[in-house]
Amino acid sequence: MKKSYLLLVFLVALATVACDDDEVSPTAHPLPVNPTTPVPPAGPDTSKPVIEFTEPAANTSFVIIENVMIRVKVVDNGGLEEVRVYLEDSTSNKELIASFKTADYASESDKSFDVMMYLYRKQIPLPQGAGIARYRMIVEAEDKSKNVSQNSFDFNLHAPDLSKEEFVEIGSRLKMGEYMDWMVYTVPKEPDASFGFALFLMVDKDYDFKISDAEWKKFAADFDLKDQALATWDGDSDGKLTDSEFIKGIIKLNFYSDWDVNKDSIIDSSEFVGGIFDRWDHNKDGLLARSEYEERYFTYFLFE
Numbered sequence: 232m233k234k235s236y237l238l239l240v241f242l243v244a245l246a247t248v249a250c251d252d253d254e255v256s257p258t259a260h261p262l263p264v265n266p267t268t269p270v271p272p273a274g275p276d277t278s279k280p281v282i283e284f285t286e287p288a289a290n291t292s293f294v295i296i297e298n299v300m301i302r303v304k305v306v307d308n309g310g311l312e313e314v315r316v317y318l319e320d321s322t323s324n325k326e327l328i329a330s331f332k333t334a335d336y337a338s339e340s341d342k343s344f345d346v347m348m349y350l351y352r353k354q355i356p357l358p359q360g361a362g363i364a365r366y367r368m369i370v371e372a373e374d375k376s377k378n379v380s381q382n383s384f385d386f387n388l389h390a391p392d393l394s395k396e397e398f399v400e401i402g403s404r405l406k407m408g409e410y411m412d413w414m415v416y417t418v419p420k421e422p423d424a425s426f427g428f429a430l431f432l433m434v435d436k437d438y439d440f441k442i443s444d445a446e447w448k449k450f451a452a453d454f455d456l457k458d459q460a461l462a463t464w465d466g467d468s469d470g471k472l473t474d475s476e477f478i479k480g481i482i483k484l485n486f487y488s489d490w491d492v493n494k495d496s497i498i499d500s501s502e503f504v505g506g507i508f509d510r511w512d513h514n515k516d517g518l519l520a521r522s523e524y525e526e527r528y529f530t531y532f533l534f535e
C-alpha cells in the first residue's frame with residue numbers, strides 16, 4: 232500500500248453536520264457515554280481517552296466490491312489532542328493512514344471525536360485465490376495531558392459467489408442503479424433510449440462521448456455480446472459509436488424489455504442491477520463468481 236492510497240476520505244463531524252444523514256444519525260446509534268467520571272480537582276489528568284467502534288459489528292465480512300465504512304467515537308474527559316488511525320493487514324503490516332489534530336477539525340467540543348471512516352475499497356486488496364483477508368483498523372488517541380489509549384477493529388474482505396438476489400441487494404447499497412438517474416446530461420425522453428444512454432455512459436470510460444473500438448470490445452466481452460460487431464452498429468462507419476448509434480444497437484438487442492422484469496415499461500434500480508447480473512453471468516449458473524463481477528464492477532461503476 233502506498234502513501235498515495237491513504238484511505239481516509241471523509242470526516243463527519245457529527246455534532247454539526249450529520250443530522251440529515253440516516254447512516255450516521257447520532258440518534259440512530261446512541262453511544263454509551265462516558266462523561267461522568269469526575270476529574271479530581273487537584274492533581275494531573277490521568278484518564279485516558281475512550282475509543283469505541285460503533286458500526287458496523289466487529290468482524291463484519293465485506294464483499295470486495297462493497298464500501299468499507301467504519302465509525303469510531305473517541306471521548307475524553309479533558310480534551311483530545313490527536314487521533315491516529317492505522318490499518319494493519321493479515322501479515323501484521325501496519326501503516327498510519329490518517330491523523331487528526333483535534334484542533335483542526337470542526338466539532339462542538341474537543342472532548343468528542345466521532346467520524347465515519349471510508350476505506351477506499353479498491354486499495355484494500357484481497358489476493359487472487361485467497362478466500363478471505365483480515366484487516367484491522369487501529370485507532371490511537373492522545374489527550375492534552377499525553378494520556379494515550381488504543382483500540383482496534385477487525386473486519387474481513389471476501390469474494391463469495393453471489394446469487395442474483397445478493398448481487399441486487401449489494402447493488403442497491405452501492406447505488407449501481409444511479410446511472411438511470413443522471414440528469415446532468417440531456418437524457419433521451421423515450422425510456423428505452425434513456426436506458427441505452429445510461430449504458431453508454433457506463434461504457435464510455437474515457438469520457439470522450441464516443442465508444443471507441445477498445446471500449447466496444449471490452450463491453451461486448453463483459454456483457455456477453457459475442458455475436459455483435461461494432462461495424463454493424465456504426466452508422467457512419469467512422470470506427471466509433473456516438474450515443475445515438477450505441478442506443479440504436481442496444482434497442483435492437485431488446486435489453487430494455489429483457490431487463491424490465493415486471494413489464495411496467497420502467498427499469499427500476501433493482502431491474503437494472505438484475506439485468507447486469509444476467510449479462511455478467513457468462514456461464515449461466517445463476518451465480519456471479521469473483522471473476523465475473525469484481526473487475527467489471529470497478530470498470531463500470533467506479534469513477535476515477
Ligand SMILES: [Ca+2]
Pocket residue numbers: 434435436437438439440441442443446
Ligand atoms: Ca470513449
Ligand SMILES: [Ca+2]
Pocket residue numbers: 465466467468469470471472473476
Ligand atoms: Ca460512428
Ligand SMILES: [Ca+2]
Pocket residue numbers: 491492493494495496497498499502
Ligand atoms: Ca420494471
Ligand SMILES: [Ca+2]
Pocket residue numbers: 511512513514515516517518519520523
Ligand atoms: Ca456465473
